[in-house]
Amino acid sequence: MRIPGSKTILAFAAIAVIATSCKTTEANYKAAYERAVERKNEGIDSTVYDAIRREAKPSVIAIDGGVQLPLVTEHVSVTPDNGNTSITLKRYCIVVGKFKQIFNARSMRTRLASSGNYPDAFIVQTREPLYYVIAATADTPQDAAAALQKVRNDQTLMLREPLPWVLQPTSLAR
Numbered sequence: 693m694r695i696p697g698s699k700t701i702l703a704f705a706a707i708a709v710i711a712t713s714c715k716t717t718e719a720n721y722k723a724a725y726e727r728a729v730e731r732k733n734e735g736i737d738s739t740v741y742d743a744i745r746r747e748a749k750p751s752v753i754a755i756d757g758g759v760q761l762p763l764v765t766e767h768v769s770v771t772p773d774n775g776n777t778s779i780t781l782k783r784y785c786i787v788v789g790k791f792k793q794i795f796n797a798r799s800m801r802t803r804l805a806s807s808g809n810y811p812d813a814f815i816v817q818t819r820e821p822l823y824y825v826i827a828a829t830a831d832t833p834q835d836a837a838a839a840l841q842k843v844r845n846d847q848t849l850m851l852r853e854p855l856p857w858v859l860q861p862t863s864l865a866r
Contacts, residue, residue, distance in 0.1 A: 749766070751763050755834055755837055756834065761836060761837050763859075764860070765861075765865050766818060767818065767819055767862040768816040768859065770814060771794070771797075771814070771816065771823070773801070773814065781864065783860060783864045783865075784830045784836035784839075784860060785828075785858065785860070786826060786829070786839045786840050786856055786858060787855065787856060788810075788813075788849060789801075789855070791823045791824075796823075798815065804825065810828065813825060824859060826859070827839075827849075828842070840857075840858055843856045844856060
């Protein structure tokens with residue numbers, strides 16, 4: 693004897709089993725994250741990206757009054773967002789964000805610009821690629837030190853060490 697709608701009942705049962713077994717959980721996210729971290733430490737990350745990271749050269753510039761400006765010189769290019777071009781780059785850039793995903797960098801840049809405190813914020817990209825959010829730029833070490841101090845004193849920015857820091861694009865280094 694055949695029960696009417698038995699195929700429908702079986703279909704709903706199959707869907708219920710599939711739906712309950714494919715739920716995303718915190719444990720799944722954690723396991724995926726740990727696998728990604730393991731993969732990051734092997735293969736291309738440990739060869740190509742390490743070589744690129746070693747090209748970044750930290751240094752210190754002595755400024756008037758015994759002030760020292762820590763500086764990292766690295767090859768970067770301006771992303772084409774918001775009509776920015778390489779003309780936007782000055783010799784010293786105050787980095788307030790560092791991201792692997794451009795979406796996150798754009799989000800921070802938008803928040804900075806809309807706050808009114810950093811209307812000229814923009815994004816640069818390294819060869820890795822990493823995306824740095826630049827809050828301010830300066831032509832002189834003195835102006836860079838003042839801009840860095842302004843960012844450090846800004847209570848609206850919640851930055852973790854080592855941020856903020858000063859970036860000098862390789863193309864503008866002397």
